[in-house]
């Protein structure tokens with residue numbers, strides 16, 4: 001007999017006993033959830049919008065002594081109550097907001113098995129769920145047969161898109177790097193900041209990124225793209241990627257994908273569509289025209305955690321030609337990849353090693369809504385934006401800056417700086433709303449992404465804005 005430690009040899013607990021602590025905490029957590037959603041629409045205590053006062057009020061310090069689970073749970077409840085909820089009508093600050101309840105619950109359940117999405121051996125059924133999403137979502141964009149990877153956000157989906165474009169154009173790049181100044185990239189001046197950031201990360205250089213001017217509605221000027229491509233080619237450079245944005249972050253504008261695709265491909269460049277925000281419009285007959293031509297893309301980023309009401313994070317990169325992801329990302333790892341073919345082991349196509357399950361919540365929402373439910377949900381978001389624009393346009397205290405290209409409504413409170421209004425609303429805990437620049441004017445950006453909102457909520461939001469503006473005038 002090997003030597004034994006009496007404490008470890010005690011009679012084993014039954015399976016139910018082993019899980020009892022978790023089940024007990026979960027039951028109490030359900031009560032916390034009930035109280036949280038009952039209160040999430042209230043204004044936030046202004047003291048909690050001040051980091052110093054908040055730190056002083058909360059006891060966050062970690063130290064040597066532990067506490068019992070019930071006590072920690074009570075602390076978690078306090079912390080939640082001091083956190084803005086993006087499902088409140090008072091939260092229109094971001095490109096996400098509101099929740100599909102089944103997706104929230106599926107996210108909570110996904111952590112029970114707590115598996116990593118690199119292999120079928122580790123994650124089993126969850127891998128099949130993810131593959132089905134990739135298949136169906138690709139088909140929805142007209143990219144049947146595309147391969148896909150779930151990534152921690154659209155910025156990283158855009159990163160992997162640039163990576164595979166680089167390695168497709170220059171297969172030696174993965175091993176030897178790239179020649180400085182050889183490749184150029186194109187994106188509209190209102191495209192997402194991840195493009196230059198990613199060019200820096202990949203060694204392509206931020207200087208390689210050409211910012212293409214936009215038209216009066218915030219869309220990339222196709223003629224200006226043509227000039228930039230010609231100029232670089234004449235100078236001996238190789239256009240690597242044209243990044244077209246489907247849904248710009250501030251204005252919600254859509255670059256004209258079809259003519260951009262034609263130019264990009266004629267120049268030998270990879271067409272990436274940054275649809276982190278707006279690819280979801282492909283699910284709606286009312287929005288489909290805005291993404292016309294998306295099926296011509298070599299790759300598309302798509303964030304279900306924005307318009308689809310799925311909890312952060314859920315972000316998909318689709319690549320039209322299968323095999324390209326593994327060509328850039330696969331490594332040998334005998335200790336990991338031990339069973340099944342490559343298709344069932346997404347780790348071969350992944351930026352990450354350990355990877356959380358971002359698929360289950362989206363699959364659950366899709367089962368709940370079906371394609372028809374997404375159609376209705378997106379239609380409601382577009383209608384809300386139109387209604388908000390009409391209310392603003394009819395209000396003498398407000399000025400609408402442009403008809404909303406999709407679900408972002410940009411406006412000003414007359415006679416007051418937009419950033420000052422947004423800061424005041426945050427300071428007072430009344431409303432989380434952001435500002436951005438639209439054709440040289442600083443605008444308040446109301447994102448109509450939460451389909452739970454109705455006309456009365458829009459009135460309440462605009463009343464908060466007007467009250468803050470009056471206080472500042």
Ligand SMILES: *Cc1c(COP(=O)(O)O)cnc(C)c1O
Pocket residue numbers: 095152153154155156158191192194245246247248249274275276277303315
């Ligand atoms: C939000 C957004 C991103 C970044 O996505 P994250 O998921 O926040 O990383 C990229 N591009 C566009 C156009 C976006 O709106």
